[in-house]
Amino acid sequence: MKRGRQGHKPKSDLRERIEKAASEVEREPRGVRPGKRPPLRVFTSTLWEYPSQHYDSPNGNFQGSKDYTGATPSWVIWQLLQRYTRTGDTVVDPMCGSGTTLDVCTDLDRKGIGFDLAPTRPEITRADARELPLENESVDFAFVDPPYSTHVDYSDDPACIGKLDAGARAASEHEPEGARYYEAMEEVIAELHRVLRNRRYMGLYVSDSFRKEKGRKGGHFMPIGFELFAIMRDYFRPVDIISVVRHNQKLARGNWHKAAQEGNYFLRGFNYLFIMKKEDD
Ligand SMILES: C[S@@+](CC[C@H](N)C(=O)[O-])C[C@H]1O[C@@H](n2cnc3c(N)ncnc32)[C@H](O)[C@@H]1O
Numbered sequence: 001m002k003r004g005r006q007g008h009k010p011k012s013d014l015r016e017r018i019e020k021a022a023s024e025v026e027r028e029p030r031g032v033r034p035g036k037r038p039p040l041r042v043f044t045s046t047l048w049e050y051p052s053q054h055y056d057s058p059n060g061n062f063q064g065s066k067d068y069t070g071a072t073p074s075w076v077i078w079q080l081l082q083r084y085t086r087t088g089d090t091v092v093d094p095m096c097g098s099g100t101t102l103d104v105c106t107d108l109d110r111k112g113i114g115f116d117l118a119p120t121r122p123e124i125t126r127a128d129a130r131e132l133p134l135e136n137e138s139v140d141f142a143f144v145d146p147p148y149s150t151h152v153d154y155s156d157d158p159a160c161i162g163k164l165d166a167g168a169r170a171a172s173e174h175e176p177e178g179a180r181y182y183e184a185m186e187e188v189i190a191e192l193h194r195v196l197r198n199r200r201y202m203g204l205y206v207s208d209s210f211r212k213e214k215g216r217k218g219g220h221f222m223p224i225g226f227e228l229f230a231i232m233r234d235y236f237r238p239v240d241i242i243s244v245v246r247h248n249q250k251l252a253r254g255n256w257h258k259a260a261q262e263g264n265y266f267l268r269g270f271n272y273l274f275i276m277k278k279e280d281d
Pocket of ligand 1: 064065068070071072073094095096097098099100101115116117118127128129130145146147154155159160161162
């Protein structure tokens, strides 16, 4: 029997139309042009949404570099510095990339210190985040946005943590998956604990990771956020967990939607921001 009457679309067609409408909503442009970005204000909920990667600086400064793959949205760092630092405080970013943290520090009159294995600017000093040339308890705030497993090729430096696969198969039954990535990240976290003054705060911005894998149904999910949070709890007291929604244009691509539906996996739609406090007394 024919299901749809004349003038009425059959059910299967209705589903297609709903899916098409949903994908069109997600395809609406989200980018906001420089000079037209919404004014900065301190967010008060644990869901942070913002329509642009950067904010319009009152000093006309740009934060980081728009050409740098994997740069942190500058307003995330701005929110943290507003809440957890004061004018003149020292802020360290041990994986400084394009230097976004340093530029936000300039805007807010904080003293920014940036390190990276592959410095992109003269103000960034070459150092391994696991061994910072800083005295114990010498900084007031730390921010870090580390590599999320091997998702970006940052440099040829063999010490780059972005070369360590958070989903690497365990070498033995006693070793967890991705052990080398998590061991390296624990060294970074321990180093931040060492250089941070007591009763001060840090923020770690990270995303889980996923990759398609032949012969593994549903692919390979790496819960990097939860694993790093568990490690940090051994050093710091958790203050809060923020979900940062990335209005990433790439996620709206039709072929990405199609592949995610067909492969029965999810595209990464948010980052975690873990806020921790050093409390050693
Ligand atoms: C996600 S990016 C940081 C982005 C940065 N917050 C920005 O806004 O441009 C991660 C950075 O970690 C650096 N990195 C990786 N392993 C490192 C290590 N062992 N020590 C220091 N930096 C490292 C990479 O070179 C890369 O610049």
